[in-house]
Amino acid sequence: VSNLPPTKLLYYDKPAKFEFQAKVLKVHDNFAVLDQTAFYPTSGGQMHDTGDLNNSKVTDVIKIGNIIVHKVEGAIKEGQTVSGKIDRERRDKLRKHHDSIHIINAVVHRVIGSWCHQYGSEKDIDKARIDITHYEALTDKQVEKIENMANEVIQKDLKITKTLMERSDAEKKYGFEIYTGGYVPSKQIRVVTMGDNFDIEACAGTHGESTGDIGYIKIIRTKRVADGLVR
Numbered sequence: 001v002s003n004l005p006p007t008k009l010l011y012y013d014k015p016a017k018f019e020f021q022a023k024v025l026k027v028h029d030n031f032a033v034l035d036q037t038a039f040y041p042t043s044g045g046q047m048h049d050t051g052d053l054n055n056s057k058v059t060d061v062i063k064i065g066n067i068i069v070h071k072v073e074g075a076i077k078e079g080q081t082v083s084g085k086i087d088r089e090r091r092d093k094l095r096k097h098h099d100s101i102h103i104i105n106a107v108v109h110r111v112i113g114s115w116c117h118q119y120g121s122e123k124d125i126d127k128a129r130i131d132i133t134h135y136e137a138l139t140d141k142q143v144e145k146i147e148n149m150a151n152e153v154i155q156k157d158l159k160i161t162k163t164l165m166e167r168s169d170a171e172k173k174y175g176f177e178i179y180t181g182g183y184v185p186s187k188q189i190r191v192v193t194m195g196d197n198f199d200i201e202a203c204a205g206t207h208g209e210s211t212g213d214i215g216y217i218k219i220i221r222t223k224r225v226a227d228g229l230v231r
Helices: 088-111 140-155 167-174
Strands: 019-028 031-034 051-053 056-064 067-073 081-086 118-123 128-133 160-166 188-194 199-202 224-226
Touching: 088 118, 088 128, 088 140, 088 188, 088 199, 160 167, 167 188
Parallel strands: none
Antiparallel strands: 019 031, 019 081, 031 067, 051 056, 051 081, 056 067, 118 128, 160 188, 188 199
């Protein structure tokens, strides 16, 4: 993909667009690169979108630098224009789980302490998980308090805004706390804000318009997976 131009990312420019048209720039085996795409690749712990390109199934989406690569089950030819369709139900589940992780991350800081940082996360369609730095296992009372506060945030229906900013401008405005969900290695970063200042993170994932869209958060279990690490 080294000689290809950057893929235009429709999942940022037009997040509510689940059908699109694009030109095929490159095909290698069953992998295809388009000039633009609405398919979100596996990134930042969030699993990839699935769907169709010209009625051929898209089973995997990979990001290589600024290029998005689609794994396609079917014949796709270079130079042709294809119609893409995203599995909206899957995207919605992933988006809600990503929003939920941001809420849990912010609530943990308030309930447990400011020393808790996100060590890793995964957002799939059936569940999401987050690993936080903490020196001991959580008590049932702490878990209950985290869950209750998270659902209070949902009930408040806080607005979720996504803003593309120069890294230096974002750091000056918000400080290095924007990397509480992980460091984003790029000159421009996408800042996701819930409410006025409930949670502010540098994040490249897909997100909804408000916390009320999530519905409800249930913590099914917690576990101390290593010294200083709680899942």
